[in-house]
Amino acid sequence: MVSSIALLFLVLFLTSSARSFADDFIFSGFKRASNLSLDGSARVTNDGTIQLTNETRRVMGHAFFSSPVRLLDNQHGSSSALSFSTIFVFDIITIGTGSGHGLAFVMSPSKTLPQADSGPYLGLFGAGNNGNSSNHVFAVEFDTAYIPGMFNETNGNHVGIDINSIISNISTPAGYYSNDSNKKVDLDLKMGKPIQAWIDYSANTRVLNVAIAPLSVPKPGRPLVSYTIDLSPIFKEYMYVGFSASTGKLVSSHYILGWSFRTDGIAAPLDISQLSIPQPPSASSSSNSSSKALAIKIGDITFIATLIVVGTAISIFFYLKQRAKLAETLEDWELDHPHRFRYKDLYKATKGFKETELLGRGGFGQVFKGVIKDTGEEVAVKKISNNTRQGIREFIAEIASLGRMRHRHLVELKGWCKRNEDLLLVYEFMPEGSxxxxxxxxxxxxxxxxxxxxxxxxxxxxxxxxxxxxxxxxxxxxxxxxxxxxxxxxxxxxxxxxxxxxxxxxxxxxxxxxxxxxxxxxxxxxxxxxxxxxxxxxxxxxxxxxxxxxxxxxxxxxxxxxxxxxxxxxxxxxxxxxxxxxxxxxxxxxxxxxxxxxxxxxxxxxxxxxxxxxxxxxxxxxxxxxxxxxxxxxxxxxxxxxxxxxxxxxxxxxxxxxxxxxxxxxxx
CATH class of the missing domain: 1.10.510.10 (Transferase(Phosphotransferase) domain 1)
Structure with missing residues (x-):
C-alpha cells in the first residue's frame, strides 16, 4: 500500500515537473485584449479582429503576444525545444484581381523583426538578413503571391515552413485532406472566407504538422504538411509568438479572428461562434454626389473658400509653432545607436507629459504612461533631467546595448531618446504597477x-x-x-x-x-x-x-x-x-x-x-x-x-x- 502511494506521488511529481514550463493562452476575439503588441499597419478593429494589413501598397503589420514564452528546456545540461501547439483563424480579403502577399505565424526572439521588409518578405526578413542563422526566426507562411524562380514557392497559393529565411524549407499548395475520403481538397487562401489553421510540434518525435481547413470542416486527421526538424538550434530560451503580413504592388487585408496557443500540450480549441467575421469593404461611390455639388450657390462657394483659407492659415501657424516646440537637433553619434524614439512621438504618446499620465516620480526622474500612436502599444516613459554630468554618450551606448536583452522577468527596455538635457527611457508598460x-x-x-x-x-x-x-x-x-x-x-x-x-x-x-x-x-x-x-x-x-x-x-x-x-x-x-x-x-x-x-x-x-x-x-x-x-x-x-x-x-x-x-x- 505504501509503495503504491509513493508511486502515485512520484507520477504526480513528474507530471507537474513536465508541466512547469507550460505557457498557454486563448483569444476568442481581440476586442478587450490588453496583452498584444502591434506595429506597422496592424490594428484591432471595432469588431475585435486583428487587421494586419489594409488596402495600402507596400506595408507590413505585426501582432505579437506581449510576453515571451519559454521554448527551450535547459534543465539537463543541453538545450532542447519544447513541444508547442497553436490554433488560429485567419481571413484574407482581396478587392479586385490579384492579391499580396500573405501572412505568417512567426516565432522570434524580438517583437521588432530587424531589417524586415514588405512584399514577398511577408514582414519577416529583408534582403540584408534573409538566410542568416543569427535570425533565430521560425515561421509558417500562408503565401498568396508567386514569384517564378524565387523563394522555393510551388504556386501563388501555398503553405511553407520558413527557417531564418523566406526561402521555404518545404512548400506545398494550400488544401486539406478530407476525413471521409482522405483525398486532398484544394483551398483558396484568398477566398475571402475564414480558414482555421493548426500547427503542432512534438519535441519527442521532432515532427512539425500543419493543417488548414474552412471553418465548417473539423481538424483533418492527415496534416497538409508533416516535416521532420529539430527546432532546438533555432529557438532561444524565450521567444515571442505572433503573426506577420505584408502587401506589395498588389494588396489584401489580412485578418486574425481568434488564436489559441500552448507549450507542452495541445492548444485549447476555439469557440467559432464567438468570432467576428470581417466584411469586405463596400464600393463607396454615389452617382448623384457630383450633381449635388453643382447645386451649391456661388455665394456659398465663396464663403466656404474664405473659411478654408483662414482655417488653413491658422492651422499652418499652430503647426509651425508646435513643430518648433518639438524640434530636436541630433548629434552625429546619436545616429549610431539603435532603439531611438523621436521626441515628438513620445510627446504625443504621453499627451505632452501631462500630469494625468504621471505614474510616479523618484530621485532620477518622472515616469509617464504613454500610448504609441502608430501601434497602439502602451509604454512607460521615464524622463531623466539634467543628466549632462553622467557621461551621456557612454550612458546611451549602454542603454542601446541593454535594449537587446529579453527575459520574461525583465521589463523590456524598448528604447531611448535624448533632447537637450533630458534623457527619456521607454519601457514596456506594467499594468499592475510596482x-x-x-x-x-x-x-x-x-x-x-x-x-x-x-x-x-x-x-x-x-x-x-x-x-x-x-x-x-x-x-x-x-x-x-x-x-x-x-x-x-x-x-x-x-x-x-x-x-x-x-x-x-x-x-x-x-x-x-x-x-x-x-x-x-x-x-x-x-x-x-x-x-x-x-x-x-x-x-x-x-x-x-x-x-x-x-x-x-x-x-x-x-x-x-x-x-x-x-x-x-x-x-x-x-x-x-x-x-x-x-x-x-x-x-x-x-x-x-x-x-x-x-x-x-x-x-x-x-x-x-x-x-x-x-x-x-x-x-x-x-x-x-x-x-x-x-x-x-x-x-x-x-x-x-x-x-x-x-x-x-x-x-x-x-x-x-x-x-x-x-x-x-x-x-x-
Missing part, C-alpha cells in the same frame, strides 16, 4: 497573498540570474528594490529601471566608482570601495526577501530603535528562536511556514556584511526551488571565527560581524 505600491500603499484593496509573494521573489531571482550570468555580458543592476519590481497583468515579476545598470565582460571587474543605490538595499562594502558587483545585487535581493516576508521596509525611520534596521530586527528574532514572529502580520496564519522560514533565513544569508560569503544568484534560486537545503550549507556560508554571538547580548547591524553557526541553529 511591488512597493502593492505592499505599502494603503489604497490597495487587498493584501498580496503569500503564494503571490513567493512567486514574485522567485521571478525576481530568475531575472537577476539572467543579468549576472546568462546574458552575453555581466549586468550589475545596482538598484534592486521593491519599487523597481513591476508586475504584469498575470502578477509575474519583472525587474525594471536599468537607468543605473552597468555592463562589463564576464570574468572582469566593473570599473565604475560612482556610488548609487537606495538606503537599506546598499551593501556595506559600497561605502568603502564604491564598486558595485553582482554580490552587492545579492545583498539588495536579500533586503527585498526580508521586506516581502515581513511587510516592512529595510529602513523604518519612525520605528523603535531595535526595529529601525530590518536586517537587525529579523536577526534578533532568529537569535531568540522566534523567527516566524517576523512574518507580515497582515498574512495572519495564511502562509507556508517552511517557505516563510526559508525566505527569512535566506534574506539574512544574502545580507551578510562580507561579500565573499554571500551566495551567488544561481545558488539562491536552488534554495528557493528546494534543490539545495540552506541548513546543509550553513557551515560553508558562515565563519565561526568571525561570528558575533547575538544570544549573549552583543549588538550587530548589517555592516558588522557575521552571524554565528550556533545562532543559526538556535533560531531554527
Amino acid at each position: 511591488l512597493d505600491t502593492l505592499l505599502f500603499d494603503g489604497k490597495t484593496s487587498a493584501t498580496l497573498s503569500w503564494q503571490q509573494r513567493f512567486k514574485i521573489l522567485k521571478g525576481v531571482a530568475a531575472g537577476i540570474l539572467y543579468l549576472h550570468e546568462e546574458w552575453e555580458q555581466v549586468v550589475v543592476h545596482r538598484d534592486i528594490k521593491a519599487s523597481n519590481v513591476l508586475l504584469d497583468s498575470a502578477m509575474n515579476a519583472r525587474i525594471g529601471d536599468f537607468g543605473l545598470a552597468r555592463l562589463h565582460e564576464h570574468g572582469t571587474n566593473p570599473h565604475t566608482t560612482h556610488v548609487v543605490g537606495t538606503l537599506g538595499y546598499m551593501s556595506p562594502e559600497l561605502s568603502r570601495t564604491g564598486k558595485p558587483t553582482t554580490s552587492s545585487d545579492v545583498f539588495a535581493f536579500g533586503a527585498l526577501l526580508l521586506e516581502v516576508a515581513c511587510g516592512r521596509r529595510p529602513i523604518e525611520p519612525d520605528a523603535p530603535p531595535m526595529q529601525l534596521n530590518l536586517v537587525d530586527w529579523v536577526t534578533e528574532c532568529w537569535a531568540r528562536g522566534e523567527l516566524l514572529g517576523a512574518a507580515d502580520p497582515r498574512l495572519g496564519k495564511f502562509y507556508d511556514g517552511e517557505e516563510m522560514e526559508l525566505v527569512l533565513k535566506l534574506g539574512l544569508v544574502c545580507c551578510q556584511s562580507a561579500p565573499e560569503v554571500r551566495p551567488s544568484m544561481r545558488r539562491v534560486i536552488r534554495y528557493l526551488n528546494g534543490d539545495e537545503n540552506l541548513a546543509d550549507d550553513v557551515s560553508l556560508v558562515f565563519s565561526e571565527r568571525e561570528s558575533v554571538n547575538l544570544a549573549s547580548g552583543d549588538s550587530c547591524n548589517s555592516s558588522c560581524g557575521i552571524i554565528s553557526t550556533s545562532s543559526l541553529n538556535k533560531g531554527r
Whole structure:
C-alpha cells in the first residue's frame, strides 16, 4: 500500500515537473485584449479582429503576444525545444484581381523583426538578413503571391515552413485532406472566407504538422504538411509568438479572428461562434454626389473658400509653432545607436507629459504612461533631467546595448531618446504597477497573498540570474528594490529601471566608482570601495526577501530603535528562536511556514556584511526551488571565527560581524 502511494506521488511529481514550463493562452476575439503588441499597419478593429494589413501598397503589420514564452528546456545540461501547439483563424480579403502577399505565424526572439521588409518578405526578413542563422526566426507562411524562380514557392497559393529565411524549407499548395475520403481538397487562401489553421510540434518525435481547413470542416486527421526538424538550434530560451503580413504592388487585408496557443500540450480549441467575421469593404461611390455639388450657390462657394483659407492659415501657424516646440537637433553619434524614439512621438504618446499620465516620480526622474500612436502599444516613459554630468554618450551606448536583452522577468527596455538635457527611457508598460505600491500603499484593496509573494521573489531571482550570468555580458543592476519590481497583468515579476545598470565582460571587474543605490538595499562594502558587483545585487535581493516576508521596509525611520534596521530586527528574532514572529502580520496564519522560514533565513544569508560569503544568484534560486537545503550549507556560508554571538547580548547591524553557526541553529 505504501509503495503504491509513493508511486502515485512520484507520477504526480513528474507530471507537474513536465508541466512547469507550460505557457498557454486563448483569444476568442481581440476586442478587450490588453496583452498584444502591434506595429506597422496592424490594428484591432471595432469588431475585435486583428487587421494586419489594409488596402495600402507596400506595408507590413505585426501582432505579437506581449510576453515571451519559454521554448527551450535547459534543465539537463543541453538545450532542447519544447513541444508547442497553436490554433488560429485567419481571413484574407482581396478587392479586385490579384492579391499580396500573405501572412505568417512567426516565432522570434524580438517583437521588432530587424531589417524586415514588405512584399514577398511577408514582414519577416529583408534582403540584408534573409538566410542568416543569427535570425533565430521560425515561421509558417500562408503565401498568396508567386514569384517564378524565387523563394522555393510551388504556386501563388501555398503553405511553407520558413527557417531564418523566406526561402521555404518545404512548400506545398494550400488544401486539406478530407476525413471521409482522405483525398486532398484544394483551398483558396484568398477566398475571402475564414480558414482555421493548426500547427503542432512534438519535441519527442521532432515532427512539425500543419493543417488548414474552412471553418465548417473539423481538424483533418492527415496534416497538409508533416516535416521532420529539430527546432532546438533555432529557438532561444524565450521567444515571442505572433503573426506577420505584408502587401506589395498588389494588396489584401489580412485578418486574425481568434488564436489559441500552448507549450507542452495541445492548444485549447476555439469557440467559432464567438468570432467576428470581417466584411469586405463596400464600393463607396454615389452617382448623384457630383450633381449635388453643382447645386451649391456661388455665394456659398465663396464663403466656404474664405473659411478654408483662414482655417488653413491658422492651422499652418499652430503647426509651425508646435513643430518648433518639438524640434530636436541630433548629434552625429546619436545616429549610431539603435532603439531611438523621436521626441515628438513620445510627446504625443504621453499627451505632452501631462500630469494625468504621471505614474510616479523618484530621485532620477518622472515616469509617464504613454500610448504609441502608430501601434497602439502602451509604454512607460521615464524622463531623466539634467543628466549632462553622467557621461551621456557612454550612458546611451549602454542603454542601446541593454535594449537587446529579453527575459520574461525583465521589463523590456524598448528604447531611448535624448533632447537637450533630458534623457527619456521607454519601457514596456506594467499594468499592475510596482511591488512597493502593492505592499505599502494603503489604497490597495487587498493584501498580496503569500503564494503571490513567493512567486514574485522567485521571478525576481530568475531575472537577476539572467543579468549576472546568462546574458552575453555581466549586468550589475545596482538598484534592486521593491519599487523597481513591476508586475504584469498575470502578477509575474519583472525587474525594471536599468537607468543605473552597468555592463562589463564576464570574468572582469566593473570599473565604475560612482556610488548609487537606495538606503537599506546598499551593501556595506559600497561605502568603502564604491564598486558595485553582482554580490552587492545579492545583498539588495536579500533586503527585498526580508521586506516581502515581513511587510516592512529595510529602513523604518519612525520605528523603535531595535526595529529601525530590518536586517537587525529579523536577526534578533532568529537569535531568540522566534523567527516566524517576523512574518507580515497582515498574512495572519495564511502562509507556508517552511517557505516563510526559508525566505527569512535566506534574506539574512544574502545580507551578510562580507561579500565573499554571500551566495551567488544561481545558488539562491536552488534554495528557493528546494534543490539545495540552506541548513546543509550553513557551515560553508558562515565563519565561526568571525561570528558575533547575538544570544549573549552583543549588538550587530548589517555592516558588522557575521552571524554565528550556533545562532543559526538556535533560531531554527
